[in-house]
Amino acid sequence: MSWRMWSLKKSVWVFHVNAGACNNCDIEIVNLLTPRYDVERFGIKLVGSPRHADALLVTGVGTRQAVIRLREVYRQVPKPCVVFLMGACACGTGIFEGAYHIPGAVDEVIREVDPRAIIAYVPGCPPKPEAMISGVVRALSAI
Amino acid sequence: MGAVFEGQGKGKTMIEALNNLFWILIFPGFLFTVALGLVASWIVRKVSALVQWRVGPPLLQPLYDIMKLLGKEILMPQDAQRTVFLAAPLVGLAGVLLLSTMLWRITIAQTAFVGDIIVAIYLMVLPSLALILGSSASASPHAAVGTSREMKLVLGYELPLVLAFIVVIIKTAGFVGAGQQLSLVAISQHASALSISGMLAFLAALLCIQAKLGFVPFDIAESETEIASGVIMEYSGALLAVWKVMQAMMLVALPLFLVMVFMGGFGTAGWPLVWGIGKYVLVLVLVILIKNTNPRMRIDQAMKFFWLYCGIALVVAVILATIGNYYGINWL
Numbered sequence: 001m002s003w004r005m006w007s008l009k010k011s012v013w014v015f016h017v018n019a020g021a022c023n024n025c026d027i028e029i030v031n032l033l034t035p036r037y038d039v040e041r042f043g044i045k046l047v048g049s050p051r052h053a054d055a056l057l058v059t060g061v062g063t064r065q066a067v068i069r070l071r072e073v074y075r076q077v078p079k080p081c082v083v084f085l086m087g088a089c090a091c092g093t094g095i096f097e098g099a100y101h102i103p104g105a106v107d108e109v110i111r112e113v114d115p116r117a118i119i120a121y122v123p124g125c126p127p128k129p130e131a132m133i134s135g136v137v138r139a140l141s142a143i
Numbered sequence: 144m145g146a147v148f149e150g151q152g153k154g155k156t157m158i159e160a161l162n163n164l165f166w167i168l169i170f171p172g173f174l175f176t177v178a179l180g181l182v183a184s185w186i187v188r189k190v191s192a193l194v195q196w197r198v199g200p201p202l203l204q205p206l207y208d209i210m211k212l213l214g215k216e217i218l219m220p221q222d223a224q225r226t227v228f229l230a231a232p233l234v235g236l237a238g239v240l241l242l243s244t245m246l247w248r249i250t251i252a253q254t255a256f257v258g259d260i261i262v263a264i265y266l267m268v269l270p271s272l273a274l275i276l277g278s279s280a281s282a283s284p285h286a287a288v289g290t291s292r293e294m295k296l297v298l299g300y301e302l303p304l305v306l307a308f309i310v311v312i313i314k315t316a317g318f319v320g321a322g323q324q325l326s327l328v329a330i331s332q333h334a335s336a337l338s339i340s341g342m343l344a345f346l347a348a349l350l351c352i353q354a355k356l357g358f359v360p361f362d363i364a365e366s367e368t369e370i371a372s373g374v375i376m377e378y379s380g381a382l383l384a385v386w387k388v389m390q391a392m393m394l395v396a397l398p399l400f401l402v403m404v405f406m407g408g409f410g411t412a413g414w415p416l417v418w419g420i421g422k423y424v425l426v427l428v429l430v431i432l433i434k435n436t437n438p439r440m441r442i443d444q445a446m447k448f449f450w451l452y453c454g455i456a457l458v459v460a461v462i463l464a465t466i467g468n469y470y471g472i473n474w475l
Contacts, residue, residue: 002214003210003214004211004214004215007207007210007211007214008211008214008215010204010207010210010211011204011207011208011210011211013208035195035196035197038192038197038198038199040188040192040197040198040199040200041197041198041199041200041201043200043201043204043207043208047367047372048366048367048368048370048371048372048376049367049371049372049375049376049377051218051376051377051378051379051383052372052375052378052379052383054211054215076218078215078216078217078218078379078380079215079216080215080216
């Protein structure tokens with residue numbers, strides 16, 4: 001394993017993108033920073049700008065308005081980066097399958113921009129914080 | 144014979160140059176200060192975590208962050224002024240490197256020149272100027288907002304900081320030799336903070352240092368939640384790593400400067416050294432506690448705070464120090 005990936009796993013800076021979520025997954029993501037779960041133990045922290053990020057936490061189904069911004073945000077992130085799709089909506093299209101306001105599943109949207117994107121899925125409505133941590137750990141150990 | 148002497152002279156200057164390079168790059172300069180700075184930034188994150196009842200990151204976390212940033216891609220904004228955008232982090236780093244080397248050299252080797260306190264004040268502004276340059280070269284509207292806030296903040300805290308140093312210069316004027324009033328070695332022999340005016344000046348300077356470090360409540364230029372990291376928003380990869388290293392080094396240099404000016408400086412061996420480390424940690428912990436117990440100010444509130452409240456307190460301190468100096472009352 002190269003030192004780049006090794007150090008990337010040791011310090012994952014996360015940028016949170018809400019692509020039309022109902023705020024449920026977002027609350028659970030913020031929950032990860034609280035004393036109970038405290039992901040800073042693993043070097044994970046939320047950053048304010050996509051240019052500083054190593055991972056995108058995408059929540060929500062990806063509405064027509066939101067995916068334009070989502071593609072742009074993905075282009076702004078310096079590579080290598082990992083995309084985590086949090087929740088049932090982002091993983092597939094959830095209960096919105098076939099609805100008029102959705103151009104396609106979020107992973108397809110990101111693959112349009114970068115066919116070799118590293119994408120990890122954490123299903124659940126919303127996923128528990130434990131499930132999110134477990135998903136991040138599994139995804140990072142699979143790289 | 145002439146040739147031999149010439150050769151010896153060359154060898155001597157060579158050794159001196161190597162020695163100076165060692166001073167700047169390795170021992171008290173770059174490597175040593177960066178290592179200390181990374182430990183200090185770990186202390187900041189760990190103590191913040193403990194204040195919030197969290198566990199906090201491991202000791203090597205700042206090092207992992209820097210390594211990771213060095214391995215990442217550097218993105219260049221489309222409309223950026225490339226040269227300034229690339230050079231600004233290095234200018235800032237060079238400024239802090241000079242400042243910390245100078246302070247360590249004064250502490251360890253007692254080499255000083257008259258007026259070094261003024262040079263130090265100039266060098267302390269360089270990182271902020273570099274931030275202003277770099278962010279205004281990045282052609283990003285968020286960074287532009289951050290730039291204007293950083294400029295106002297610099298205007299705000301420079302005045303009280305210089306006033307606070309003037310209090311110390313007045314207080315120590317009676318003790319040090321003629322022509323030594325502006326020399327850090329002479330000033331750092333006296334703990335000026337142990338008097339009313341010195342304490343006022345120390346508290347004001349501590350808050351100015353807080354603003355210089357870009358910590359809450361004065362992280363207005365870098366506020367992540369409203370302007371997406373503001374001044375450093377467009378920086379990524381190795382360039383961001385340079386900014387982070389610069390901030391880590393400032394975390395060593397600025398509290399060290401406060402310890403030297405207000406609290407009687409650092410020793411180099413034995414109990415004075417332990418006592419000096421204690422004073423440094425005290426300043427650092429005060430900064431961290433202020434960081435963790437205050438919400439972010441608006442820029443107008445910060446300007447008012449520095450110019451009006453700190454200004455008035457410092458004018459009082461200058462008057463007290465002058466009276467104390469004139470009548471020989473040390474505690475005033």
